[in-house]
Amino acid sequence: MNTMLETSKPAAPARGAAALPAGRDQLNGNPVGFKPDVITIKNLRIEYRSRELGSQKKLAVKDLSLSVHAGEVFGFLGPNGAGKTSTMNVLLGFVPPTSGTANIFGVNVQQTIARQRLGYLPELTYYYKFLTAEELLRFYSRIFGIEKAERERRIDAVLKLVELEHARKRLIKTYSKGMQQRVGLAQALINNPDLLILDEPTSGLDPLGRMKVRDIIKRLKNEGKTVFFSSHELGEVETVCDRVAIMHEGELKVAGRVDDLAQQHQCNLEQLFLKIVGYQPENL
Amino acid sequence: MKTNRAFVLLGVLLLVVCTGLAASLDRWFMGWQGNRAKNFNPLNVAIGDGQKIFAGQFYRKADVYFHSGMYPSIFDNNASFKTAHIGEDAGATGSKNQGDEANYLGKSHDIVEQFSRNFFPSHHTHLDEGGVAGELGDKSDVREILPWLKIAQELDPEEPLTYTVTAYWLRSRMNKPHEAERLLREGLKALPDHPALQFELGRIYFENQKDSARARNIWEHAVKSWQKQEGVKADPDTFILEQILTHLAKLEEEAGNLPLAISYWEQAKVYARKPDVIQQRIDELAPRKLVPNGPP
Amino acid sequence: MKNSFAVAQLVILEMYRRKDFYVLYFLTVLITGLMGSVNFFNDPKVARYLKEICLALIWICGAFIAIATTARQIPAERESRTIFPLMAKPITRGQVLFGKFLGCWVATCLCLVAFYLFFGIVAAAKEHDWPVGIYFQAWSLHCVMLGVVIGMTLLGSLVLSSVAANITLSVVITAGILFVGRHLNKVAAQMSETAGAMVSGLYYAIPHLELFDVRDLIVHNWPLIGWSIWGIAVVYALVYAGMLVLASWLVFRRKSFQ
Numbered sequence: 068m069n070t071m072l073e074t075s076k077p078a079a080p081a082r083g084a085a086a087l088p089a090g091r092d093q094l095n096g097n098p099v100g101f102k103p104d105v106i107t108i109k110n111l112r113i114e115y116r117s118r119e120l121g122s123q124k125k126l127a128v129k130d131l132s133l134s135v136h137a138g139e140v141f142g143f144l145g146p147n148g149a150g151k152t153s154t155m156n157v158l159l160g161f162v163p164p165t166s167g168t169a170n171i172f173g174v175n176v177q178q179t180i181a182r183q184r185l186g187y188l189p190e191l192t193y194y195y196k197f198l199t200a201e202e203l204l205r206f207y208s209r210i211f212g213i214e215k216a217e218r219e220r221r222i223d224a225v226l227k228l229v230e231l232e233h234a235r236k237r238l239i240k241t242y243s244k245g246m247q248q249r250v251g252l253a254q255a256l257i258n259n260p261d262l263l264i265l266d267e268p269t270s271g272l273d274p275l276g277r278m279k280v281r282d283i284i285k286r287l288k289n290e291g292k293t294v295f296f297s298s299h300e301l302g303e304v305e306t307v308c309d310r311v312a313i314m315h316e317g318e319l320k321v322a323g324r325v326d327d328l329a330q331q332h333q334c335n336l337e338q339l340f341l342k343i344v345g346y347q348p349e350n351l
Numbered sequence: 352m353k354t355n356r357a358f359v360l361l362g363v364l365l366l367v368v369c370t371g372l373a374a375s376l377d378r379w380f381m382g383w384q385g386n387r388a389k390n391f392n393p394l395n396v397a398i399g400d401g402q403k404i405f406a407g408q409f410y411r412k413a414d415v416y417f418h419s420g421m422y423p424s425i426f427d428n429n430a431s432f433k434t435a436h437i438g439e440d441a442g443a444t445g446s447k448n449q450g451d452e453a454n455y456l457g458k459s460h461d462i463v464e465q466f467s468r469n470f471f472p473s474h475h476t477h478l479d480e481g482g483v484a485g486e487l488g489d490k491s492d493v494r495e496i497l498p499w500l501k502i503a504q505e506l507d508p509e510e511p512l513t514y515t516v517t518a519y520w521l522r523s524r525m526n527k528p529h530e531a532e533r534l535l536r537e538g539l540k541a542l543p544d545h546p547a548l549q550f551e552l553g554r555i556y557f558e559n560q561k562d563s564a565r566a567r568n569i570w571e572h573a574v575k576s577w578q579k580q581e582g583v584k585a586d587p588d589t590f591i592l593e594q595i596l597t598h599l600a601k602l603e604e605e606a607g608n609l610p611l612a613i614s615y616w617e618q619a620k621v622y623a624r625k626p627d628v629i630q631q632r633i634d635e636l637a638p639r640k641l642v643p644n645g646p647p
Numbered sequence: 648m649k650n651s652f653a654v655a656q657l658v659i660l661e662m663y664r665r666k667d668f669y670v671l672y673f674l675t676v677l678i679t680g681l682m683g684s685v686n687f688f689n690d691p692k693v694a695r696y697l698k699e700i701c702l703a704l705i706w707i708c709g710a711f712i713a714i715a716t717t718a719r720q721i722p723a724e725r726e727s728r729t730i731f732p733l734m735a736k737p738i739t740r741g742q743v744l745f746g747k748f749l750g751c752w753v754a755t756c757l758c759l760v761a762f763y764l765f766f767g768i769v770a771a772a773k774e775h776d777w778p779v780g781i782y783f784q785a786w787s788l789h790c791v792m793l794g795v796v797i798g799m800t801l802l803g804s805l806v807l808s809s810v811a812a813n814i815t816l817s818v819v820i821t822a823g824i825l826f827v828g829r830h831l832n833k834v835a836a837q838m839s840e841t842a843g844a845m846v847s848g849l850y851y852a853i854p855h856l857e858l859f860d861v862r863d864l865i866v867h868n869w870p871l872i873g874w875s876i877w878g879i880a881v882v883y884a885l886v887y888a889g890m891l892v893l894a895s896w897l898v899f900r901r902k903s904f905q
C-alpha cells in the first residue's frame with residue numbers, strides 16, 4: 068500500500084517544467100527546513116454578480132491573504148457559506164478574482180501551466196457516467212501528458228490506493244456515492260501531484276473510508292507533498308493538519324499551527340471554531 | 352435531465368411524422384391489397400380537404416422528377432411551368448405555359464447565386480427523352496414519376512388528370528397498357544363516366560390494342576358524357592372535347608368514313624385553338640368525300 | 648492539440664455508448680425498407696423516390712445527431728459538474744472547446760458514413776450502380792455543412808441558457824437557411840429599400856448551407872460537380888465553422904464556472 072508514490076517515477080510535467088520556479092528538489096527536500104510557498108493569496112476579493120437586475124453583488128471573500136508552505140498539510144475551515152469553495156475556485160482558475168492575486172508555485176492561477184502539478188478534488192461532482200473508472204483516469208492522464216506505460220502503472224496504483232480495483236471496468240453511473248468520491252480522489256492523484264487541493268474530501272464516506280482518506284493525506288505529507296483541504300470534521304483536521312485557517316463570512320479569522328492556536332486561545336480547535344462563528348453556549 | 356426531455360420531445364416528433372406517413376401509406380396498402388372497404392383514415396380526419404392540396408403537391412413532384420429535379424421554385428419565374436409538363440406532353444390538358452422553359456433562372460444576380468448553380472440540376476431535360484443522359488438515356492426512366500402520381504391519386508381520387516397522365520405514360524413509354532387500363536377503370540369507379548378518362552381509355556384501345564370498334568364506341572360515349580357533365584357548365588373544359596373529336600375524326604378517316612370524319616373535324620374546329628389547321632384538313636378531305644374508299 | 652483530441656475522443660465514446668444513433672439508424676432502415684417494398688404498377692425498377700426518401704431521412708437524422716449531441720456537451724459538463732475536475736487539469740478552455748467541436752464533428756461524420764453506406768446499398772440494389780465519386784462528394788459536403796451547424800450549436804450552447812431553446816433555435820436556423828437561404832436575394836429585390844437592404848445583408852452574411860445539399864444530383868443521377876467547385880465549397884464551410892468556433896471561444900474564455 069505504501070508503494071503508491073514510490074513505485075512510480077514522478078509524473079514528469081510534459082512541458083513548461085522549466086518555467087516553474089521552486090524545483091522539485093527543493094520541494095522534496097527537508098520539509099522542516101526552507102519552505103517556499105506553494106500557494107500565495109494576496110488581498111483576494113471575490114464578488115458574485117447576480118444575473119438578475121437590481122439584486123446587488125454577493126461578497127463571498129474579502130481581503131484574504133494566505134500562504135501555504137511546501138510540504139505542509141493545511142486545513143481550511145469555516146462554517147457553510149464562509150467562502151472556502153469560492154477561494155478554491157479562484158485557485159483553480161474557474162472564477163476570476165474581483166481583485167487581488169493568487170499564485171500556485173509562483174505562477175498566476177489563470178495560467179494553465181499552474182495546474183500541471185496539481186491534483187484537485189471538487190466538492191460535489193459526478194464524473195462522466197458513460198465511462199469506467201479506468202477510462203476516466205486514462206482520459207485525465209492523457210491531459211497531463213503522462214506516457215502510456217507510466218499511465219497504466221499510475222492507474223493501477225491509484226485504483227489500488229482508493230480500493231476501486233474490483234470496479235475499475237464498471238461504468239461510473241453504477242457506482243455508489245462513496246465510490247464516486249473515491250474515483251474523485253483517484254483522479255486527483257493520477258498525476259502524482261505536488262499540491263493537492265481537496266474540497267471536503269471525506270464527505271459522503273463511511274467511517275472506514277474517512278480513516279483511509281486521512282491515511283492517504285498523512286502519507287502524502289510524508290512524501291513531501293502539500294495538501295490544502297477544507298473540511299467540517301474538526302477532529303480529523305486536528306489529527307492531520309500542520310496549520311489551519313478559519314474563515315467566517317468571507318473573512319479570515321485566524322490562521323496558524325494547530326498547537327500554537329490551542330495554546331494561544333486556551334481551548335481546542337472545536338471550541339475555537341465555535342467562538343469564531345459567534346456561538347456562545349453557557350458552558351463555554 | 353433537460354437534455355433528455357429535449358430528446359424525448361424530438362423522438363415524439365419523429366414518431367408523429369412516422370405515424371403520419373404510416374397513416375397515408377395504410378390507405379395505399381389497403382388499395383393495393385384490393386381492400387375496397389371504406390376504412391377509417393385518421394389523415395382524412397386530420398386534414399380533410401387539405402389532402403387535395405397535398406395531392407396537387409405530389410402531382411408537381413412528379414413533374415419535378417420528369418425534369419430530373421431541374422424545376423423552378425416559387426421564387427423563380429415559373430411562367431413556362433404553369434401547366435405541368437407531364438400533363439402537357441401527355442395531351443391530357445390544355446397548356447398555359449409560355450416563355451423560356453430551359454432558362455427560367457435567367458442571369459444570376461450575384462456571386463453566391465452564380466456559385467450555387469453548380470450544386471443543383473441546371474439543364475432542362477425530360478425523362479421520356481432520356482433525361483440527364485439525353486438521347487443516350489433510357490426513355491423508360493419516366494417510370495420514376497410513378498410513385499408521386501400514385502400518392503397524388505391516393506390523396507385525391509377524384510382528380511381525373513392524375514389518372515389520365517399516369518395512364519398515358521404507362522402505356523406510351525413503359526409499355527404497360529394493362530396497368531394503364533386497370534388504373535383508368537379504377538378512376539372510372541371514382542369518377543363515373545368522366546369524359547377524359549373515357550377518352551384516355553379509348554386511346555389504349557385504338558393505339559395499343561388497335562381495336563377501332565371499341566375505341567369508337569367509348570369515344571362516342573365520351574362525347575355524350577362530356578355534354579352531360581361539362582356542357583352544362585358555364586366554363587366547360589373544351590380542351591378534352593376537342594381531343595376526343597379530333598381523335599374520332601382521325602379514327603373515321605382511317606376507317607374510310609370520310610363524311611363522318613369531316614363532321615367530327617367541323618365540330619372540333621369550334622373548340623380548336625388553331626381552327627385554320629383543321630380547316631386545312633377539311634379542305635383536303637372534302638374532294639375525296641365524293642369518292643368513297645378513295646386512294647389512301 | 649493532444650488535449651483537444653483527448654476531449655474529442657471522449658465525445659465520440661459517449662456517442663457510441665448512447666442509443667440515439669442506433670435508434671435513428673434503425674428507423675431509417677425500417678422506413679426505407681417499408682417504402683422500398685411498395686409496388687408501383689408492377690415496375691420494380693422505380694428507384695428515385697426511394698433514394699430521395701432515404702436521403703431525406705439521412706439529412707434529418709444527420710442534423711438531429713449533430714445538433715442534439717453538440718447542444719448538450721457544455722451544458723452537461725456544467726450540470727453534472729464534470730467541468731470542474733476537467734478544468735483543474737492543465738488544459739485551456741480553447742482546447743476543451745475545440746475538442747468538443749472536433750468530437751461532435753467527427754462523431755457525426757462517422758454516423759454519416761454508416762448512413763451513406765446504407766444509402767449506397769439501397770441505390771445499388773435498385774439501380775445496380777455504385778457511383779462512388781458523387782457519393783463521396785455528397786458525404787463530404789454533408790459533413791462540412793454539419794460542421795457549420797455544429798459550430799453554430801456550440802455557440803448557442805454557450806449563449807443560451809437552456810438546451811431545448813438551443814436545439815430549437817439551431818433547428819429553425821438550419822432549416823430556414825436550407826429552405827430559403829438561396830432565395831433571399833430574390834425576396835430582397837421585391838422589398839422596400841431598407842428592408843430589402845437588410846434581407847440582402849442577411850443573404851450575404853449567412854452560411855449558405857443549401858449549397859451543400861446535392862441530393863437532387865444523386866437522386867437524378869447527375870454527373871459529379873467539378874472538384875475545384877467542391878474544394879471551394881469545403882473551404883467556404885470550414886471558414887464559417889472556424890469563425891463560429893472562434894466566437895464560441897471568445898464567449899467561453901470569459902465564462903466563470905460556479
Ligand SMILES: Nc1ncnc2c1ncn2[C@@H]1O[C@H](COP(=O)(O)OP(=O)(O)OP(=O)(O)O)[C@@H](O)[C@H]1O
Pocket residue numbers: 115116125126127145146147148149150151152153154190905
Ligand atoms: N455562484 C454564486 N453566486 C452567488 N453567490 C454565490 C455563488 N457561489 C457561492 N456564493 C456565495 O458565496 C458565499 C461563499 O460560498 P462558498 O461556496 O465559498 O462557501 P463554503 O465555505 O464552501 O461553504 P460550504 O461549507 O457550505 O461548502 C456564500 O454566501 C454563497 O452564498
Ligand SMILES: [Mg+2]
Pocket residue numbers: 151152153190266
Ligand atoms: Mg464549499
